[in-house]
Amino acid sequence: MSWFDDFNPAQREAVTCPDGPVLVLAGAGAGKTKTITGRVAWLIDQGVRPDRILLLTFTRRAADEMLRRTERQAGAKARKVWGGTFHSTANSLLRRHGRAIGLSPAFSVIDNADSADLMDLIRTDLGLAKPDKRFPRKDTLQAIYGRVVSSRLKLKQVLEDDFPAYQEYTEGIRQLFEAYATRKREQNMLDYDDLLLFWKALLDTPGVGDKVADLFDHVLVDEYQDTNLLQAEILQAMRRRKRNIMVVGDDAQSIYSFRSATVRNMLDFPKQFDGARIIKLEENYRSTQPILDAANAVMEQAKERFTKNLFTKRAGGAKPSIITCRDEFAQSNEVCERVLAKREEGVPLKHQAVLFRAGHDSDQLEVELASRNIPFVKYGGLKFVEAAHVKDLVAVLRILENPSDRLSWLRVLKLLPDIGPATATKIMMELGVTEADGPGNPLKALSEAPPKTPSGAAASFGALRAALLEIAGNADMSPAAQVERIRRFYEPVFERVYENPTVRLRDLDQLELIASNAKTRNKFITDLTLDPPSSTADLADQSQIDDDHLILSTIHSAKGLEWDAVHVIHAADGKIPSDMATGSEEDLDEERRLLYVAMTRAKDSLNIYFPLRYYHRGRSVSDDHAYAQMSRFLAEVDPGLFERVAAVGPDQDEGTLESVGAVDRSGVDAMLKGLWAD
DNA sequence: AATATCCGTATTTTT
């Protein structure tokens, strides 16, 4: 078998090991993807049915990439492998088998923002917002809830550990969460946490649980260090009869603890799965030794340290550079220069990436790239589906899909003039949009007995009604056509509600474009929440994207990827580590791992930039600025591991007028005096 | 009851 030859002994062991639990510890660049895809291909080759293999990955994109690679080795039948994220797998399983636990297959999936809105609603309904003002706000509630579910800890414990300021509201919060769960159940809605929770519940249900678990002969899990306790429990339940499971991960690359991911899952795996075989992949095939040396040095300072150092047989290579820039503008300039220089050396743009901590860290660079006509695609930090206007339009689709979805009704109705929460509630009552999924049919009511509305809202309510009824009465309408039809109602409304309609209008175009790729409305809505566009390329007209383009990405979104040349920007204290994450040693260690992940994405060339000065953006034209320190993670390692460079950027000193002629204050003085004369 | 205005505060990463 030809593809089989270029595995090293450890990889080969992982690929061909016999049935049973296996833990693969794979350092950065050790051929993790290759090993997993090799394993899947090998299993298929051994006669395992592809549709009985479950491959759990971190993103939809990773799953697609792996299946594509498996296909090369095992042929087209590899397409039948179940691949996806925990959440998307839960979604599929629950749509098929959810009836067994009283879940209608048409359930809708809500994102964190919707979940927070619903909690906010309940908070008001229960009167919890009133008595004092320190009751947690909706986003905090959402965070607490997610933490309780995914860490499997008690509410009391979570509040004590992570939200001590709210401990006195424990009872109120508990009440609210109970009501929240009930409402979701009544309205047939699942949030992200529920997807996992219900999957677990399905597995725990006598009779059904075993059947679901037995759907798969083999389960493989990528990026295991970034799973949470609930996910580990799901895996245990999935594998209680057939114990064939392989998990692959690297404890040094765990960067999702904010989502309750815990490396404990990796450490405990041998306990959870008795007799687990442990295989270590330590040889790095990606980076040059100087890059690895620097990355290892950064990790050495971690408080808690697991991994041994990575090594490579790749000889030579330049030391990574740390480039000190005068300010952010100089940084952008320097990145552009170096990217272009690399391209001159023969490294195409798409084999280069610029990485950063937060989505907006690339804003200034994007301006510079655009002005120089350097094409780029950005991954991560996209807020497309969270934008209010996108949510508005999707809410109309949600109403059509699930007419008892009060949250969406409320959102849409409140857009209309003279309709606020009170009137909206009244209208919902008239339509029979009940809490419970009752016998009433709101759309039928809308058609037969239109509710009374304030006179100011009459016209736009009529437009909404027409759109809803037309789409509901036309079963053949494609998702894109539905979006188009809704826009006819929405755009006039939207121009009244939002300040800058023109910019936002483009998002609606993009939404329509995405809809045109969807088969059904339900799938469109679900995909939008479960697998939202993750890059600017997902949003752009494909023909508009240059063949060769630079990659911009948050470090989180860069996970698992590699490039010839990597440029890490904003390596300043306050950015990496983020100011928001310097509270505890654990937080700091995670930020450190983040930098480690960024550095180990590089194959041949690694440039790390940090601006000395940050201007306070905003208000006046003053030159308010603060000086930054180099990231503490870099400052504390042996300077000999890096090449240090200073870049001042383009010359900004253009001379001042004062130096050109004589000084004349008389005009200004007269003007100032004149201000106060009557 | 809806909307305009003001004030204070959080501010990241993603399924």
Add this chain to the structure above:
DNA sequence: TACGGATATT
């Protein structure tokens, strides 16, 4: 800053 939330106004 920009946004959410509380208060003032229509």
